[in-house]
Every structure is written in structure tokens, then in C-alpha cells.
Amino acid sequence: MIEFLLHDEKITLDDIDPNTTVLEFLRNHRQLTGTKEGCASGDCGACTICIVELNTQNQLEYKSINACITFISALHGKQLISVEALKQQNQLHSCQQAMLDSDGSQCGFCTPGIVMSLFALQKNQASYNRHKVQQALAGNLCRCTGYRAIDSAAKQALNSSVVDHFDPQEPSTRALLLDIQQQSAHQTTQLIQDNKSCYIPKTAADLAQLLIKHPQSTLVAGGTDLAIAVTQHGASFNQLIALNQVAELLEYQKTDQQITLGAALSLDRCQRLMADTFDDFSVLLDRFASLQVRNQGTIGGNIANASPIGDIPPALIALDAQLQLQYDKTVRTMQLADFFIDYRKTALQTSEFITNIIIDIPTKPFIFKIYKISKRLDDDISALCAACFVQLDARNRVLKIRLAYGGMAAIAKRAVKTEQALLGKIWSVENIAFAANCLSDDFQPLSDFRASSEYRLTVAKNLLHKFFIESADYDVTGCDVTASDNAEFASHTRIFDYV
Amino acid sequence: MSKLNKTVISQKEMLAASAQKLATGVGKKVAHESAARHITGEAIYIDDRLEYPNQLHLYPVLSDVAHGVITHVNIEQCLKVTGVERVILAKDIPGDPDIGPVLPGDPLLAADKVEYIGQVIAIVAANSLAIAKKAASLVQVKITPLEAVLNVVQAHNLKHYVMDPHSHSIGDASKALATAQHSIKGELEIGGQEHFYLETQICSTVPTEEGGMQVYTSSQHPSEVQKLVAQVIGVAQHKVIVDMRRMGGGFGGKETQAAQPACLAALTSFLTGKPCKMRLPRELDMRMTGKRHPFVVQFEVGFDDQGLLSGLKLDLLADCGYSPDLSGSIVDRAMFHADNAYYLGHADITGYRCKTHRASNTAYRGFGGPQGMVAIENIMDHIARYLKIDPLTVRKLNYYQKSHRNLTHYGQLVEGNLLDEMTAQLEESCEYQQRRQEIVKFNQQSSFMKKGIALTPVKFGISFTATFLNQGGALIHIYTDGSIHLNHGGTEMGQGLHTKVAQIVAEEFQVDIQHILVSATNTDKVPNTSPTAASSGTDINGKAAQNAARTIKQRLINFAAEHYQVAIDKISFVNNHIKLDKKVISFVELIQQAYFGQVSLSSTGFYKTPKIFYDREKASGTPFYYYSYGMSCSEVIIDTLTGEYKVLRADILHDVGDSLNSRLDIGQIEGGFVQGMGWMTTEELVWSDEGKLLTSNPMSYKIPAITDIPNDFRVKLVENRKNPEDTVYHSKAVGEPPFMLAISVWCALKDAVASLNNYNTQPRLNSPATPEAVLWAVQDIASSQAHLKPQEQVST
8 A cells, every 4th residue: 555645635545556657647547637748768857747755854855756757656655746736726836937928838748847847946946046957957858949948937937936835735744744654654565456566665674575575576766767668668567666665775874984875865865965075976967867867766776777878887886886785684795896797787686685885985185087978968878988086196106096987888897907007107198098098908889879889989088088187186185186176177178067 | 808898898998998009919929829728737638638438549560670571460369468459450441541641652551561660560459558559569470571771872873762853953053063163072961850749649539420530630730631531431521520739749740640640540440430549659659750851962062262152063862761751842842942042053953852661751840941951051161161261251152142143043033132131130249250269269279178150041931832732721700709719720739820820810800819719720610721831830821810800800890880880991990999980899899789780700711822833844933932031150169089069159040020929939949949959969860770760769869958058049030121022910930940040050060170170171070960970070180180081072
């Protein structure tokens, strides 16, 4: 059984196929057709809805997500707001009014999704900021307007601080959500229909036991990739186990030495937790899929997925991150780099799951840069992703170096030969040039519709040069380059600096 | 709200009202008629309609072979699935099995051969889409493959065409080229483009008691859907009613190719007696339907020391896909626009309609025009690099003139030419020359980031080149409460057509637009309509609605003159009121009196575009009623290490004549520009060696997102330039022309690359200029330096 709020109505669902997406639920079960299907793969945003959930301080958080790739189980304990709820007593919501005033709609099909992204943004953002608007809307494709009008609408919506009808309802919404949370407390709940079932455990211990009992089950975290198997490839999972309510997997710890991230933390949350330590990680996450996907997708999911073009693995491999894996009551730790065995194949054993990702914060000085190269700037899968970490000694020699790449091989991995060519060497343009040539020994990338093999290799080499250029302000005396004062220089080396 | 419905207001109040101007008429900044429902989710698209208890959903079985003979189809396993109602094959079609819009060649269902991967072989009808989809995978199809032609140049060499080649000629191109001071030969590849309307193709059908069909379609051409449904199910057209409220985007993709799902749904409804819906999932939509035609351009151009064109030979090789569809007119339009804004003098332009085993390419905003324009704009850049002068100088030098050098290669005089004045205005307002200097300086100082700038013109011919299509129809009813029901032959796909037509009717009757309801386009209200295409929606349907309104208005005036005993010249319609000499009555008062006076309050209206004709045999005539003009200047930055880029600024000056509604016009311009930018940059179609589309979803096919738009985006309409022709309120069409403003982005990218060799070499950059393509252009120019590639043989 799952319980959630649809607008302000409490919904209890028991007998429903857990392969049902939130979009199907809205359109087919509730005849709420304002939310549209544009792609059913989380790429266009026409199905954007807003999820309201309690955070650890029991405050309400508003998040835009793609209804088309979210399984119904994800709604448990949350409030779902679709476009139908915004207009109240014939009064348009300020986000709607802004879209109307700014001519933000033409054919109107993407519009409800855009309105919902704006609504969620308005709930999270006090005033207009072009970058934040781009972040919030990069996952909402519009083929008609050319977006300028939508940007104007965002300006109007964010610069007019209006109390809406959701604000006075927040105390009762919070109470209702708390009530749902407390009712099911630590107990595993289940959705079941015919031979299809989904368990929703609340503790790691229960999760471990369920996995032992049902070793063939499929784990679903955010579901932003798994749901595509259902909506695009006709899959239907018999036994799902949802990870998004497992308390331990949603925890995090941050000390001066270490960051520990629960595997079910959303990518958006991870971005915020990592931002002030590794600003390039944050820059990467800005361009990772769309905000809707980052709100729903998890860091553990992006790792367990083992996609050769996932962006989190190279970034974390370059940081020498470790994984904690749990089977039954046994927890083991391994290097993330060792987790990936082959194409979509990992070291995860049957009935085992990822609990935490641990990142040791390197001692300063160091330089850590991530480069994501894709056809489109936003919401695109990398042709290649390069994550580069280096520490130099006082004599400008390479003390430590980790160069991790995505999109260059069947798995995300380090360029071992290239690293070796640099280790202990002077950090110089000549040595970089020599080392760059080793990349073709490390990688023989594929050609596909995203990029050719030659392009991937050429750019990988060029990015090593760029890394060197960007390290020019590296201060061997101990200044942290990632938070360098020399922003002027750093802001002119990438296309994204000109956005 | 105005006071139209209040009958009891004082004469003084009415006099005051009639002294005011109408707030929502022509030229007023009225919002899109559906905007208030778009933003709330209340606007109904076909998939939002309530379903019937016995609703069937359709899913197709597609060919996975590009070219082959169907040897065996087995539907037994599929039929066994619970919930499957029927499986339909070509042999089940009672009427005409071919739905080619102009020429035959588009089988509704493949019967014995397949000609592309994605061609529909069978339709599975089931009581849910999920069941239909699952069951469709159980249909067994065996195909013996034949050799497939998957390359446009290969098709051209084999003379594998869907239609015969066609040429335009002016002067003596061969002689001119032989005697030219300089000449260049070259080749350019121009990619296609997926429409990516947000609402995929969809149709819903309900059988009627007469054995006909009620059809709800998302189509730019309801009359053609009506005709084809009637032919497929073998009934007369009057038994088929097509209703089209709105599309979630069209862009040309729903001009002919909405007909297939409509005919399949109608066929299934006809055979089962049940309501049917066919909605294409995104991936199937992208595989099944055609796109913008990819082109290969082969050219030889002659010019003098200043860069003035002296002769041109241009071969346009269009990849039409497997069938003619609209390729005849599309390639014609590419040829018509291969001059863009330039006087060609001596030119031979030939269009080849190459047949490849891919989905049949179709209409897409610009309709071949963009490809023709890119061809000539590329040549302008070539000449400029060769002569080492600014490309804008070469462009301006070659512009059509007003009193001489004004004859096109198809025999039409260029009139109402705004090229010089608009270029001067934009060049100044965007500070082109100053920014050019700054960019040169920036590029000298910046090691691997390079900027580029380009200012390019657009001259686009307005009218269907198939002259008979230039007709529009409308129907107006006025009810006794004064409310007006308006219907016309055009379709609403987001462009704001209904809003503009309502404004025109509002202006004629002088009543506010909220009293006018534009209902769904419907074939039983206005018959035999033309597609909403060629940017002509407002031009033809707005005029037709104006004519309908004027017919009723004249009746009202005649009635009022007699009823109120006022001279006709003392009667005027002003701001929801009628002035009868010194007396004023409300519009609704007049309507009520006219009703009691037994006056017909309903009328049709019709319009055909005057003056135009085209003799295709002679390849000469005046195919266009007028030209629309536009100018844009784009500035970009590229990263020469990765090929990534960003449009920093775009300045646009566009000509819409006297704007009917500047809010809507600016929306079309901005949207068209960004869509064009996508076509020339990130939107790359990639097929496998077997002919399967690999970029068949938004994960792999990248249309512009919000971050891609110019950081600084300035759009202005040309002011005080009415359309000299008698178009509706002297406005100009706006749907397609702005698309081609984006050519400036592509030229600016080339400009940035050219900076690497001090602007002395034309970069080898095809379209789309993906980051990879830009990187190769960078590497090519860096390695070649001053040397020219063998492909671009230059002789002096």
C-alpha cells in the first residue's frame, strides 16, 4: 500500500501494477490530462509535475520531476501537484499569469510542463537568476517559442513575490505527510497486482533481507533509467524493490576529511553537498541530464547502472572514491574504479546493494577539473567526459594524478598509461603533449551517433591540454585552486563560461 | 469585458464608447486565443479526449529492412493475445491502398515490398496501447532484402529519382563561367531535420451511422485527410467529417504525413465498427515519418575582382526518401530560393529528386527554401574568403537592385525590395563594423577561444507554388446575442492563426475579440481547404474571413439604412457600436433588429490570391505574390580544442508588412530563428549502414534547449513598411521566413573558424555544424593553412 497526496486529496493505492508511471496514473487513472506525454523517456519535460516532500527538518521541499519515468511507488509519503492544481477559483497562478503575459506558449503542448518547472523554481528561488532559470528549464523542450518569451515569464514569475494558495495550506500538508510517514514508520510496504509487486522497505536491514529472499528482484532508486525499459522497451518488472525510502541510504556525512553520501541521495542533493568542496563537480552536475532527472535520479543509481557514458563514475574515480556495499549484515568497501568490470557489468553480487559513496577530501593543494563534451550544452549525454585530478610537489613535479574518462571505453576508467607518462614528471606543456599521445594506448573509443572514435580521442587529448592551461594558476604553496581568486582566468577557458 | 451584452446603456455612454478605438482589432497586441488554456492544461489535444468504453488502440508493425520483398506475414500468435481485436494488412483495405498526396507511391500499408526501415506492414488493434504494442511484436514478417540506396549522391549517379529533374535558367551560365575573372567549384552537404513537434502524430476516429467516419486529427490539412480517408475506406467524401481543433506543433510535419495514422485509424474503425485511436510513440514517429530533405549541393560560381557574381551552375541533390510526397514542390522551392537576395545574372539551377530507401521526406518550415538559401550563402562566404574581403561586402554588392538587376532566374521581378535599407539599418543598430573590429582583436589575443560574426539576409517568396492551392475559405455566423462564430480553412498549430483571423473579423465588425469564437477547423463547415502551409494561413484565410464579414456587414448596413432611415454613408461600425448619423446603437441591438428584420446573419467567404502564375514547362512566371524580407546578425564563440560553441548575440530585423499582431509575429520570428539554429547546429540525423535511423528519440536527437538561445537576443520588426500588395491589412506572412535568419549562426561559426587562417580560407563546414564538425573544420584549416583542398579547385 502506498499513500500520498494528489493535490490536497489523500490517495491510498494498493492494487496497482508497480510498473505504472505517474504519468499513466494521472492521465489514464485520474483523467488529469493537463500533464502531457511528449517522449515517455524523460527527455522533453512535457510531463513535468511537482513533488512536495518533507526534508529531514520536516520542511516541505518542492521538486520538479518527469512523471513519464517515475514509477508510482515513488509517490509514497509525498504530495503530487500537477498543473490542474495551480489555478484556484478562476485565479491564475502567478507562474501561469507570467506565461500568459509573456507569450510563453504557442502550440501549448510543452506549456503545462514549463509552468510546473517554473512553479517548482519559484518555490525554491527568491529572485530571477538567468543561470537558475536555465537550470530549471533545460529539461523542458519547446519547439515553438525559441524560449526567450519563457525566460521573460520566469523573470516576471520570480520577481513578483506572491503568496499562492499552497502557502497557507503548508501546515496541513505537512501534517498529512507526517501522518503518512508515521503510520508506515519503519515497516516495509508493498504494492501488488496479479504477479507484479514492489516492496518499499524503510531500513537497510529490511532491504538486505528482501534481497536475500528475492534475489531476482530489480532495484529501483530514482527509476529515471529503469522506467525507460518499461516505457520504451516493453519491459514489465515482476518484482521491484524501491530504495528511495530506505533511511540509511538517504543519509550523508561531511567532515573536513571525508564526504559520505547515501546511495539513494538525489543527484541534485549530491550536487549541493559537494559544491563547496569540488566546484567542478557542481559545474558537471549543472549539465547532468535535467533538473527533473537530478531531482529524481540518485548517485547510487548512476553508479550501479554502469553505463559507459554515465558522468558520475569518471568524476568520482578521479577523486578516488570508495563504495560501501552491503549483503545481509556484511558491509564491504571497494574502490569505485574496481567496481566496473565490463560493459554494464559490476562487482555487485546477487542480493548485494550499494549503501554509501565515500570521498576522501584531498589535502591542498590539488587541482580537479571535469569536462563534459556533448552535442548540446544542456541535457545531453556525454560524447566523452574527462575528470582530471593532479597534485604537484614543490618542484612542480606530478605527485599524484588520476585521469578518468567516460565515453572512451566499455566502462568509465582511468587512463593508466597516460597517468604513468606524467607521474613524477615536471608539469610542463612538453610532458603534457607527450602524455596526450598515450591516450590512444589507453583508449580505442567507439564511433556512434554522438561522436566518432577520432573525435573522442582528439578531444580527450585536447582536454588534457586544456587541463594544463587551467592549471596555470595552480599554486604549489597551498592555495586551493578550485576556490581560486583567479576567477578571471578560469572563467574564460570553457564554452560554458560564455553562457 | 465590453458592454456588448448590456442592451440598456445610455446614448451618452454609447457615444463615448464609439469615440474610442477598438482595443482588440487588427494591429493590437492580443494574446494567443488559447494561451489561457495552454497554461492551465485545459486546452484539449486529441489524446486528452475522453475515450469510449469500446475504444481500440493501434500499434504498427514496421519493416526492419530498408528495401526488400515481403515473403511471409503470420499474424496467428498476435491474434491469440487477450485484448487483441484485429490485425490489419494491406489486403484488408476496401478502397484505394495508396495515400500519396500528389503522386501515388505511399502505400498505406506495405503489401509486397518495403522501401524503408519503419514502413508500416500491419496494424494491431487492441483494447489498450500496451496490449497492442506487445501483440505487435508477435507478428512474424519475413522479408527478402534487396539492395538499398541509402546515399543521395549514389542515387543521383544511378539516376534513381522519385521525379524527373527540373531546371531554372537565366542568361548563359556556361559562357559566363568560361569568361569569369575568378571561379570556384565546390560541394556542400546540408543535413535534414526532424520536426519534433511536441505532440506526436495522432488521430482518433468514430464510425458514423451512414457508414462514414468522424475523424479527429492533428493535421495541417484536414481536407486532404478527409479525401484520403474517404478513398481508403471507399466512401464519398461527404461521409467523412474531419475535425481539427489544435496541433501540438506542426512545422510541416503534419501537412501530408498526419494522413497515415488518420487513414489507419479510420480503416480500423471501418473494419471493426469501433472507435480507434492511433498515437505514435515518439520513437515510432521519428522512424516512420519523413523529415526535412537532406541536400548535397554541387556548384561552380564565377565572379569578378569585387566579388560580383557573373555566373552560376548549381545542382541541388535532394534526398527525397522512398516516395514523391511533396518533393516536387519542395525541390522547386529550393531552386526558387537558390538566389536568396542576390541577382544571379547567368545561372543554371537544377533540382534532382533523388530516391533513397528512407522515410519519405516532407514539408518542413521553409519547404526547401532554407536548403536553397544555404547553398548561395555558402557561395557568398566562399567568394569573400577567396577575395579576402568581408562577406557582408560581397553580400551587399550582389543584392537585387530596385530598378535594374531585379529579375530572378524564374522570371519574376523583385518588387518592394527592402534589402538595402534593412541591411543598413541592422548593420548600424547591431554595430556590425565595430564588433567586427573587436572580434578580430579578440581572436588575435585569445589562444583557443575564437569569435565569429555574420550578417545574412532573407528574401522569401510568399504563395504556394502550386498556384491552385492559393485559395481560402471562411464561415461566419452571428447569433442573436451578438456573439460571433468564426470558422475558416486554416489550422491552429500554435502560430496564432485563429487569433489573427479573429482580429480581422473583430476589426471588420468593430466588436471586441472576446465576442468572437474561432471553432475547430472542420471539413463540414469550410470545404476543400488548402493546407495551412507556405506561411499563407493568414493571407488566404484572413482574407476569406474578411470577405465573409464584409458580406454580412453589407447586409447589416443595407438593413440599418432602411430600418433606421439613415443614409448608407452615415452608417459606421465603431468599437462595439454602430453610428447611425447622430444616433448610436450597440452592435447587439443591430443584430437583434436585423434578425427580426429577416436578415441572414451567416455567410461564407472566399479568397484567391491574385496575380500569380507559374508555367512549370517554361520554368518561368510570377509564382510569388510578394516577398518577405529579414536580416540577422549573429555572433558566436567556438572552443577550438573541442569544437563546442555558443551563440553570444543575435540581432534580427524582420519585415512583416503592417503587423496584424506584433506579439504573435515576434513569437514566430524568435521561434523560427531558434528552430533554424537547431537545424544548422546540433540537430544531427544519423543512420546506420543498413538505413536505420539511430537518432530516433530526444535522447539522441538534440533540438535547442533554453541555454542554446543567444545570450543577447534582439528582435525588431521593420516599421512603417506596409505590404505594397493588397494583402489583408497590408500584412505579410511570417511563419517560414524567420527560420532562415539562422543561417547567420552557421556563417558566424564559419567566420570564427576562418579567423584561424586570418580569414583567407573558406572553412570546410557542412550543416549541421555539430561540435565535432566544427572541430574538424578547425583542424582542417589549421593543417591546410593557405593550401586549398583538392575538392575546392580554384582557378583564376
